[in-house]
Amino acid sequence: MYIKTMQSRLLAMPLTAVAAAVLSVNAAAQQGESKMGDQLMETITVTAQAANASSDIERQRRSNKVVAVQTSDAIGELPDANVTEALQRMPGVFIARDQGEGRFVGVRGIDPNLNASTINGMSLPAPETDSRAVALDVIPSDLLASLEVFKTLTPDMSADSIGGAIEIKSLNALDHDGQQFKLSAENSYSELQEENSPKLAGTFTNVFELEGGRELGVAIAASHQERNFGSENVETDGTWEEFTAEDGSEAFGAAEIEQRDYTITRERTGLAANFDLRLSETSQLYLHSLYSDFSDAEERQRNSWKLDEENDDPATISANSAVWEDAALDKSLKDRREEQEILSLVFGGEHDLDLWGIDYALGYSHAEEAEPHRRDTAFVQEGLQLGYTRAGEQPQLAVGAGDAAAALDAANYELDELVIEDNFTEDEEVSFRIDISREIQVAGNPSELKFGLHERRREKSGDLNATTYDGFGDDYTLADFAMNNVDYGLGAFGPGINKGALNRFINANLSSFDVDETETALGSARDYVMNEDISAFYVMNSVDLDRAQLVYGVRYESTEFSADGYSVVESGDAVDGAEEVAEDVYVTEVHYETDYSKLFPSVNFKYDYSDNVVLRAAYTESLSRPSFGHLNPSPAAIEYDEGELEVEAGNPALDPYEAQNLDFSAEYYADNLGMFSLGVFHKRIDNFIVVADVASTADFTRYVGSLAVDEAEILQPVNGDTATLTGAELSWTQGFDNGLLLRANATFTDSEASLGLGADAERGDDISLPSQADLVGNFIVGYERDALSLRLSTTFKGERLLEVDLEDAAGDRYEDDHMQVDLSVKYRFDNGLQLTFSGVNLTDEPLFVHNSGFNGQYEEYGTTYMLGLTYSTF
Template sequence: MNSKIIHARLMNVPLAAIAAAIISFNAVAEQNQALETVTVTAQAANASSDIERQRNSNKMVAVQTSEAIGELPDANVTEALQRMPGVFIVRDQGEGRFVGVRGIDPNLNASTINGVSLPAPETDSRAVAMDVIPSDLLSSLEVFKTLTPDMSADSIGGAIEIKSLSALDRDGRHFKLSVENSYSELQEENSPKLAGTFTDRFELDGGRELGVAIVASHQARNFGSENIETDGIWEKLTAVDGSEAFGAVEIEQRDYTITRERTGLAANFDLRLSESSQLYLHTLYSDFSDEEERQRNSWKLDEENDDPASISASSAVWEDAALEKSLKDRLEEQEILSVVFGGEHQLDQWGIEYALGYSQAEEAEPHRRDTDFVQEGLLLGYTSAGEKPQMAVGADDLEAALTAANYALDELVIEDNFTEDEEISFRLDFSREIQLAGKPSELKFGLHERRREKSGDLNATVYDGFGADYTLADFAMGQVDYDLAAFGPGVNKGALNRFIDANLSSFEVDEAETALGSARDYVMSEDISAVYVMNTIELERAQLVYGVRYEATDFSADGYRVIESEEAVPGAEEVAEDVYVSPVHYQRDYSNLFPSVNLKYDFSDNIVLRAAYTESLSRPSFGYLNPSPAAVEYDEGELEVEAGNPALDPYEARNLDFSAEYYADRLGMFSVSFFHKRIDNFIVVADVAGVVDVADYAGSLPVDDAEILQPVNGDTATLTGAELAWTQGFDNGLLLRANATFTDSEASLGLGPDAERSDDISLPNQADLVGNFIIGYERDAFSLRLSTTFRGERLLEVNMEDAGGDRYEDDHMQVDLSAKYRFENGLQLTFSGVNLTDEPLFVHNAGYNGQYEEYGPTYVLGLTYSTF
């Protein structure tokens, strides 16, 4: 028996031609009475498959299959999604975590896996940090930009559907094993990864067939970042000598060392009972841990509430300032479990689908330790402002600032935090083929139930007495490796932890600060009941989908009201000296009706036109709804508060969409779409100190200066945009993919005519430009991808009194590279580079530093063996 393996990189050949070539080849083989095996590995076909699924959809959608995802250096679901039209990502430590669609806040998306909503393990988020899901677990990603009534209405930006592997989608038994190592240039650290996939189909009695797919992935990544950021905002300050300029009173230098581990497991079982009946059980488990060591210098320039001695546009000096050195030692562990059991059956004229899902996510921070050492009475300041302020110490104080023995052990905070998010869901859908006005159509209706509960058990113990006068010299390490500036000595984690473990029982507890840091527990429940009816009509060259969905929401929240006061607070319990706590309960029920119409029109064999009108909503993030304040800090007349607002209304949107898509006979596609959204009750995080009663947090204490950050509903916002997408393959092996989404938004804060600042802003967290550009090259066994992703500037926080205090995240452009070589024995060698241009994160107000963080590039070398 002869065997031949043909590796075809067919950049511009339609799938029909590939199939014809295989048939022709087999015919020749039969004539020669020799059995030949042909394997076509056409990576261009991946793009063709994505395009075909998009073309056939009755909604506006972008599709990416697992094969296309594997062409780029994307370690998790979030980073894979960033390549799709209109999608951008929000990063943490340089890695993608949250996903936004059409430039809109990630909290305004819906995310499901195998049809079941994903929970959010973070304390304050509704948006799912999908970096906990390895890309190896995926079958496909779909981003829906218009909705039909059979979909949940909680999506203004887009609905993201993650489909995990099914063995019934493949023939026979297959497996894949991948090993790789990544290298962080900034940290000079190596990080291994191992992933494996197994699928098989089993013939059972009675013509039934069972598909089993098992996927496992594990990575331990060692990396980090360097950061300088401002605690608060830059605002106009007046110096002792009478000079005035924009300045900041607390600036922090931070150096992060991180070990991030991800373990993903999926086991999917699909049982085909007959051609018209199928059962399935899909499971996903993801374990994520983040071990973080943060060295920090805090330049507390107005430690004694003093004005600067002098100030200019680029420099300032304080004569009685403090320098604090801190260590954060934190392990964060997250788990996500998703299980869904369901079935699909065709019974004569009726179709029935059902699914029972359970999803659970949790986050734990066990024994987190934040330790501060402080030196006071220094001459401190900065010699440049802008993106990266350059900090400076007076010449006479320089030696003291570099001497570890001058930093006294000031405070230790130990936290034990646990958050859980749990949801049970059920859906039942019926469909029937009918004739409507002489045209074939499908009537579909059903009900969906979701029962969700999110809770937090947050505990902090603050120690400020240690039985002796300890200094940084007792726990010092050498100079911290920090490229942004000279950092000085840091804190030795091992020596400090040994000291804490041996002496913790003798430390003195700050009862007031401990009470303030621990009265943050909450329980929030959200029950959603929905029914819908929709009709799909097949016309001669068009398809019309219309219907209505009704959703009823029952929300409740339990937490605590916390007040620091010298006088008793009626109805509250004094849990520590001057700290009063009382339980609070909020209850709210509301319902909405969501009509929608989607029209698809085949103008010609190559041109598809679409139009849609939909209505949707997005419920506020759980951090915004939390009735317990995240932080209440009072210090000598200065009050700082971070609080939620359980009385928030949900976003409500009316959406118009139009698109035209051109599909080439060969591999190629061009589309242009326009969208307009009118959004009521949009939410903005604002400093509301000027419009709320500070006594709600400080009681009878005198307040000279207050910052109270709280989410509030704005009035009305509009968002208008256009989206372009282009894919084209060429005979020489070149593949180009480009997309760009342009948006313009206007939002009204509803401040009234007496407001000191402008009432008009852009929609919070919205990016005005999102784009991707990918150059691919295929030749024989070699594959190359060079990709660029871009996200424009977006507004993060609003200062209700002064627009100069509004906080923005600067635009971000990142370049990544992936190269692959496939050997004839099934092995594939991969090299990739991520963030090759070392793109930083920059947050600012009025152009001045809010946060500047560098991550450096990462390089990955991998080897894969596959029978796929």
Template sequence: MKKTIRSTRLLAMPLTALAAAVISINTTAAETKREAMETIEVTAQVANASSDIERQRNANKVVAVQTSDAIGELPDANVTEALQRMPGVSIARDQGEGRFVGVRGIDPNLNASTINGMSLPAPEADSRAVALDVIPSDLLASLEVYKTLTPDMSADSIGGAIEIKSLNALDQDGQAYKISVENSYSELQEENSPKLAGKFTQVFDLGGRELGVAIAASHQERKFGSENEETDGVWELMEAEDGSEAFGAPEIEQRDYSITRERTGLAANLDYRLSETSQVYLHSLYSDFSDSEERQRNSWKLDKGDLQTITANSASWSDATLDKSLKDRFEEQEILSVIFGGEHDLDIWGVEYALGYSHAEEAEPHRRDTGFKQKGLRLGYVSAGDVPQMAVGADDLAAALDPSSYELDEIVIEDNFTEDEEVSFRIDIHRELQVGGNPSELKFGLQQRTREKTGDMNATTYDGFGGDYTLADFAMNSVDYGLAPFGPGIDKGALNRFIKANRGSFEIDATATALDSARDYVMDEDITALYAMHSVEFNRANLVYGVRYEKTDFSADGNRVIESGEVIPGAEEVAEDVYVSPEKYQRDYSDLFPSINFKYDYTDNIVLRAAFTESQSRPSFGHLNPSAKEIEYDEGELKVEAGNPALDPYEAQNFDFSAEYYADRLGMFSVGVFHKQIDNFVVTADVTASADLIQYVGNLPVDDAEILQPINGDSATLTGAELAWTQGFDNGLLLRANATFADSEAKLGLGADAGRSNTISLPSQADLVGNLIVGYERDALSLRLSTTFTGERLVDVNLENAALDRYQDSHMQVDLSAKYRFANGLQLSFSGVNLNDEPLYINNSGYNGQYEEYGPSYVLGLSYSTF
């Protein structure tokens, strides 16, 4: 069991040696190795697949691995999109780009993400999940997704634990470098986007000691966009004035997005090997992500009018409202991670330690949302399909197309800032033992994490502008919107010049400003963990078991906001009839997490695994926020989105069984089953029927309300199976396929008189996640065609009516990557992303919730490498 601390030289071996090493796993005959080397023509794709498979086989947990070279074979620009190729992994997309990662179909907030062993903070205001698209794939050494845990790992993972490893120069021999340039083209927006990336490693011999220096950098400016039609609210049963009844929508929005995203990533790693059994390191990562977004929107506010007639496929309202608005937003996110640590083996004892600092922030300066309004129109739709076809009454069509008919109604200017900071320390001590003549290791350790997440939200709403302005003063003749006729848009330049010149004379809506600016919060989370773990190596088996203890101290400070016509005792009146009082919450809880992982080499080719683990996932910060995200009150209509700091964490018992077959030639087939028993799952629900409306509007009358709040459900189960297959052929063909089938059942904990079923599937859980990759490599040419599929997922739950639950439709995307390597180290590459033009679609009862198109994009690149 004695360790030798060294880098993973296997990844830097010549391809023929690497293939031979993988082919001869668990065999001792040198003859077999020689025969395998003589038979197989090794390609880069084969070598990359071999490396991934070998690391998976040798692990003492259920894990999926992808090295940087394997990532480079596919058109994946960031960590999120690279992870989607792995068994059981699905992603959530934003504007067509992969952002958040789910494992085994489970909500991304239920995963843990670490880089070089330290937790990553989340710059988003509401999320605990890290949007891994901010990390360029060029900075990676490997990605590992652990589906079972050992006691030396953090217990805050029900879906999976994602470990990102950055470059380590000691994995290379001497000096190596790579530089690449590329350009991507968005077919929908007809825009070009350049990218530049490079990495460099050098190993210095310091008289028996080695210093490895690794530096990587990447910068991309990507211009693209999307076209969207979505329902604000849900389709529900409505009755018209003529007595007809059918499902109808309260408000439908048409949205056109133009986006520029810039990503800059830097990594600098120092690894100092003092001896074969001792090293120290300093690893750092910096990522800067900015998103400049211009959104043109038509809001068909149908429920502001009177419903005249309705059928299953059409409806008409009189005296309705049509709004046109522009969102002009720049958002910047930064992540910094710095880790100092060391590993030292001292005969039978060993120690590992690490001190880490992580900082993430999101700034949204000078965001501007401007709205124009026209009332009294006859509006409706003549088709209620995936993309409802909107219609204007014949007598009102001219007014709907006339910019001068839209009055300037509101300008909202926001300055928002979110910060997430964590300091962590861990120390692990291990000792070699003999148990019944079998080598074993006892390991125990301590980890301390201190985290603070803050949000500073500032919004000013203006509703008076010193004159009667209309859209005609800021009109843009046309908006390039392919889903339907859009009508006039808003000229951003003209509007910003107007705001700059006249803002000092604008009239402030004090009530709306006070409501929107009282969303500040501070949340502190301190986690102390202790563990003990014992691993034993038998002749053909490996056993790892132990227990982990975690204590969590959580506190949240925010604001309670009440719009009321009477004085609220103990609260400060910040605007007329708007009262704010501090909201504080604190709780401590602790848990024990036992686990056992068993691995058995049944034959030289077959590996069996079994595991039982207990874990938890803390609710997202948005769910825990004591300050309401949104409070809107208008003439008896109330809409609230609130948090719930009293939420309990998810708790899970996890069972895993798998069998893996490794062929003598490059090939692997695995089948596994898993079962999770989950308590306290969290669901965002419409709690209007049980909510106390006085806490939001005091004594003001409420005729219609919608209160959305996260709540703990009762219990849930998730049962599934995972299949994975890799096969290489002598003719250069490589096939990789995986599929995860899952079925979940969650109890909402409703009473016997509930108006809906008490059973749902787990929110965000997909019943099927799969990948199919066909690769071919011969001589200098390399091709890969890949398909990813994610099944239907539950998005939102309505506690009163299951017909109002919202689901995200299944999603299948096809990508292509082609590379040609020249003898001098140059490589030419071409990629096509989303070649099948797959949209995003969300619905309730088959009616539109959100339909969004992104279009295909194409990437042409050139690189030079000595790696």
């Protein structure tokens, strides 16, 4: 047990040139090579990039699962500010971005919600209101020891993973010799916003010799960054659909298009403090802690071109242009600050008792998100002739010639609505695990029998409040709060809203504003409490054969889930058993409970076919529980206006995804630095979940009672039938004597999912698996010679389906291909200093979301440049 622990820790250590040489010699000895001395030493690559690649490859080779590994030094070679962006460089991994920054992680092209994330062996909570997947951008990359992405599971791992299991390991002082430290300072510059962003980080480790031969390792890491940046956006509210104009022309068109300009300040503060006490050669205790504080201050200027404000048809329409005669232009300001905290504490121990071994850990994790005093303020001008003169990726919006001056006059926009929100979300989990192992013989082969118990108790709650004001005691206009024309590169924007002047007005007059009781009641009936208790027991056996290793066993997981929330009806009639919280708004408390359990068998087989070739095969079963937003019994939004109904709601009756997974791979390891692997995988997924417009089958009375509904859009997650996903994964690494290092990987997937609508469905029954990308790839060129190091990286993510229209496939919403190029250049001085320059998104790659090729969202972020200085003794 202890020897295995020490081996894993050695493999986790950052490799120096000497360590790289030792690994090469050991690998040669294990492969039975006789060429030692000068001949062997000539093949050893001693550059830092090559050493880091060698470490990652060696850990992958020794694993009894299909895994991708990245150590802390390798993470630092590219300009990745957080865990999410570091993970995108690994085979089969892609990221979902927010404002150009990576937030959520997907594996093998699969939806990020279908992954599990743990830190130091314990699961991470999610501070976001609706998410189960953790936005790993809240964890600075400076706090990491390594990242591991497991693509097959063993019974001692949580079954809650269909895409992959992500393990984050923070620093451990026992992985280093004596006292070490690293300090870094950097500044980045946003080309789009012309803003600077400073960052400071430091790491300290030390090993203290105690009485009786004991050792205490202390590792502390801290990081703080304030990033000032932004984006420019044009997006469609809803989808492009068929319109018939007053003149009889027909074409696809959009009823509402928005121009958005974002100015953002994001602050990340991370702190890790890890204590490892080695009691003896066979016993140790540890306390690992991680704290992350993340804030996001966002100012959004928005123009909403409400083209069918009066529910009128366009005057004219074509494939590329349209005109509405009685439209509205709404100018609004979102002023909000999100504050997120994550705390993770893990206390545990590892003890080797001769033939027996015992590991245990008690974990506590807490996450919260506060959105205090968010303000959304809208000014509107009606009766305009509006439209667009270009459709497609970036619609070109236009004002009729007679209304051009009026549209630019701030005095023509009346203060229409103010919404103030105070939201708080909390996610808390207590967990415990105990793993017991016993060394045995199986048919004369060394073996380990292992069994254990894992318990998790989780509660997620939301306290969401929104107050809507629609009367302000006077006729205020945008001219009272106007700022100069907004600097917006995607078209003419016109005047914006001065945040300071508006906030001073609100603070001085809020008590005199009229409250819209109906909208306030609808916006404040979104509270929820969800509890999820998971109990698991497993037994597994690892057998070391002559040239092979077999790991097999079964895991049993039982889940108890409950949800409390509200059912909300906006109706002209009373609702039986409901409380009337405002005129014509009725609220009923609702409670849901469900439980389910399942056995998860798994087999992982590894075979050393030759000294250079490793073959693997695995069969595993797993599940993924629905996201908390999908399970929320309280509707996120209900809007009803003159026969038009729009609803966003969860579905607490959802079943979890269930998957059967097959994996086969072959890996070739060269005698010097080189590796090539080819893997194929197949997944059958039952009960997959898709967000769909269910208006064609929905019961409108549950939202509006007896009120008439002429047109409706009801977005709700529903279970589909069965999906299959088949893919191939390639990875290649090659180092050269001249200092060149090439790394490339690509994952190709193809999926087919049955919606279960039947033969009479208005649209086809089969779709792609939601949020699945057909191609994910990376290509990295590294060069290192003497003190100079360069890394050029390209990441690619293929198109993926985001939303499904159950009536018409033309309304399905997709995220387009995304390819980003990043550069890092480093120069190391002899005194331990290192100078770094990097560029992120050098090609200014935008985000594009569409339906049938028409705009859903187009957003540009620009390029960010960074200059930094680091001093390190590691």
